[in-house]
Amino acid sequence: MKFISWNVNGLRAIVKKDFMTTFKELDADFFCIQETKMQADQLTLDLPGYHQYFNYADRKGYSGTAIFTKHEPISVTNDIGVDEFDHEGRVITLEYTDFYLVTCYTPNSGTGLKRLDFRMAWEPAFQDYLDQLNAQKPVILCGDLNVAHEEIDIRNPKTNHQSAGFTDDERQQFTHLLDRGYLDSFRYFNPDATDRYSWWSYRFKARDRNAGWRIDYFVTSDTLKPQLESADIKDQIFGSDHCPIELVTHDLHV
Template identity: 55%
Template sequence: MRLVSWNVNGLRSCVNKGFNDYFKETDADIFCVQETKLQEGQISLEYGEEYVQFWNYAVKKGYSGTAVITRIKPLTVRYGIEEDHEPEGRVLTLEFDDFYLVTVYTPNAKRDLSRLEYRLEWEDRFRTYLQELDKLKPVIVCGDLNVAHQEIDIKNAKGNRGASGFTDEEREKMTRLLDAGFIDTFRHLYPDRADVYSWWSNMPGVRDRNVGWRIDYFLASARLAPSITDAKIDCHIKGSDHCPVILELA
């Protein structure tokens, strides 16, 4: 089984930069998208009856949003992590026979860290939500988690210490999530692989020099580890300031 996750930073723009070609090339069983930045009716993706699509739109136009395109039909679908619909469209949960799939676009703390307090509170709610799901069946979490967890996950760790996405507080929340029974699938397979990133600033030359951050992940319940056959980062794929990440399961 192949699962793909991509923060497209505006799906309409990404479609004009090769999204459909990549979608068809990867032949994913489940394809997750974050930061769609659109409302219902603003795009039409035609992949035939083989796939079903689920969308969680933000109330604010041109902001956030998540989607899942899957050839495996889910048993249930949930929008948000609370019973009431979350206005930023950040989380979609699909229940399958053997696992839950959660795609997420984690709130950014903002450059001035003005949203850090909210971010940390959100992290606690999200971790509790995943733990409750994990009691029922294994969980796969994918998306833009907006944090480089370890120094190996960022090009300039020393210079970025304390910056949004690399604060001690955000990194500690990621540690707590992993300690709650989840694994970072890429690091599980490649603990020492360096200079592999999933996001680059749009400043000129940054991506060409590979000055990046690894902030897009596939996490999984630890008991799924024996089923993981590969975890990839398609660094060469453009169309967004993020690149796609892939998880393959036996």
Template identity: 55%
Template structure:
């Protein structure tokens, strides 16, 4: 089973830069996107009819948003993190026979850290949510988590130590999430690999010189570790300031494919 996750930073713009070609070529069983920046009905994608699509749009126009395209029929779909109203379209959960799929776009603390408290509260809610799901069946969570967990996960850790996405508060929340029973799938296969990034600033030649951050993840329940087959970063795929990431795992729901 192949899963792909990509923060497209505006789907309409990404479509004009080759999104459809990559989408069709990957032939993923489940394809998740974040930061769609769309309202319902604003785009019609050319896609394989084998996929069913689910969207969680933000109320604010041109902001946030998530979507999932799946060849496997879900048992149920949940929009939002918990029972509270979630107006930013940041999370989609699909329940399958043997696992939950969580597509998430974590809030950014902002450059001046003015949203750090909101971000940390979200992290606590998200961890609790993941644990609740994991108590019922294994979880595969993917998306832009807006944090570089360790110094190896960004090019310039010293100069970014107090910056959004690399504060100790955000990194500690990531540590606690993993310690609660989850695996960073990429580091599972490549614990010491340097220069593995998923986001680059739009400043000139930053991506060309690979001055980036790894802030996009596939996290899986620890008990799925024996089923993991591979994890990758498609860093050569353009169209966004992020690149797609890939997870290959043994088929968990073969009987439920459309």
């Protein structure tokens, strides 16, 4: 089965570009989206064969997630059950026979790290939520996790050391997540790959120069290793400041 994750930086905006063509060409079983930036009544998508699930932020034009899937889930859950974090539309969980699929748009620590404290409170709450799921069945987590884990995951590590998404605190939290029994699927298949990024600033022609960050992930439970087939970054696909990422699995029952 094919899983796609993409921070589209505004679903209404990208639909006016080549999103529908890309969506059809990728032909994913599960298509997870972050940063929809919309409310329930602002867009109707014609996606034959797909079930559509959305989680909207209380604040209009902000955050938001969606999952489009060919496979009807056993259950659908929005948010993580912690009121402090459940008003920005950041998480959707679909339950299937063999796994939970979670899409997440992790809070950005912001300019001047003004939201780092919120982010650092989010991390343990979200990781505890994942562990509650993982205690029942394996988890496939995807999304814009807003952290470049290692220096290999960012073009300019030294000059960005105190930038949001590359602080020691954020990187340590991602290490802590992996230590709890999860793996970074792209690094599992591509341990030494360099210059592979999923986000580029709109400034300074960063994408033209491939001055990017790898901040979008498929993270899975360690127990799913035998079912993982490949992981890739679709960096030739445009339309957002992020590109889609892909995970392919086998022998998973929905």
